[in-house]
Amino acid sequence: MLTTRGHIIDGAGYAKSLRDRLAEHVSSLQEVSGKTPCLVVVIVGEDPASQIYVKNKGEQTQAIGMESRTLRLPDTTSEAELLRLVDELNRDPVVNGILVQLPLPAHMSSLKVIDAINPDKDVDGFHVTNAGRLAVGLDGIVPCTPLGSLMLLKDAAEKFGDTLRGKNAVIVGRSNIVGKPMAQLLLAQDCTVTIAHSRTQNLAEVCRSADILVAAVGRAHFIKGDWVKDSAYVIDVGINRIQVETPEGSKSKVVGDVDFEAAKANALAITPVPKGVGPMTIACLLNNTIKAFCLQNGLAIPDGV
Structure with a gap:
């Protein structure tokens, strides 16, 4: 079991393992x-x-x-x-x-x-229709980025011998694509969920209350390191391009919504940007396509899909 802080959640590695499993499912479904x-x-x-x-x-x-x-x-x-x-x-x-x-x-x-x-x-x-199914707890097709984020969270918790159940989750961002479906998924895991956003009063304090902090606000380094609670799980959904000065001149760099270097000192586990949530989005799109195929053809949905 892992015990140190600042564990990097390997979204790229998990996405590859998911794609490998999905390839096996595709082969089996073709045979059937x-x-x-x-x-x-x-x-x-x-x-x-x-x-x-x-x-x-x-x-x-x-x-x-x-x-x-x-x-x-x-x-x-x-x-x-x-x-x-x-x-x-x-x-x-x-x-x-x-x-x-x-x-x-x-x-x-x-x-x-x-x-x-x-x-x-x-x-x-x-x-x-799929948003409604998710909201009332019926089986449907879940948006790819929240689904991938949940997979990474559950995998990280398991590595620490932990569970998501009962944890206080804060989602910064209220979009229909990430924030709202992420809240529904975490509620289904028995988390207590707060949806915050850029206009939330005392946002830093709200974030510091989170055992699970999901950043999906679309602003580079918006979440500061000291907003992260000791030993929290941090999922950074943001993909932002900024200009940074290097000895070779100004260059474009992709960063998340979280100040990664500062936050990982407090976080138990954190996704990097890039190679964190991003690769999971496409992997979960493939996952959803297989699920849709099974539902349309009256086939059993493979385990883990």
Whole structure:
């Protein structure tokens, strides 16, 4: 059992082990059903970050033996055209998972497009039906980043011979994509949950009360080291680019919402940025696609999915 503080939670390593398990599930499901799970990713426009995400999703989908399709649309595509494409994918029995890459161009409504996706194919877990299922404790598809964060938390706690049950959890960030579903997942683990945000009064004190601190506010180094309670678990969801000065000049660097070096002195376990929660997001997308495939084909969902 681990006993020291500042343990680094290896999200990249856990994601690889999850992908390896999922590849075994895909092989088994192919033998049982004669079918291959299929994920379709739709991207509209040329956003550079989205292009990288979509490329990685496609490569990792294929790497575990699933079918990957990427549909690239110009940013001149109308909202009506995108909605027609989503409807076609909903009706295609070969397609098990649909992901429309966000952000969309300004002339499109993300809410309208997400609402058009069949909830049973909504592998992002963003549809209001899946949000409702999570809120009332029914089985559904859970957003990938919160699901991956929970997996890392449970794994870290097990390594310390610990449990999440009864712990005080504080989530900084109230988005529909991370903050709110993360709260529901931790409530289901019997945690006492507070959702805080940038306008919470006495935010530092609220954070210091947390046995589990999840930072998802989208601001570089927003959570200071002395906001972290002694021996807390810290999950940093933030991905922020900042400029840092080096002997070679100014360079771009990816950092989280937590001041990592200061916080790890107090934290029992903490995710780094990068190689923390990020790799888990795509791994959980693959996980969700397999779950959707099983539900659509009347197959037993493999253990751990």
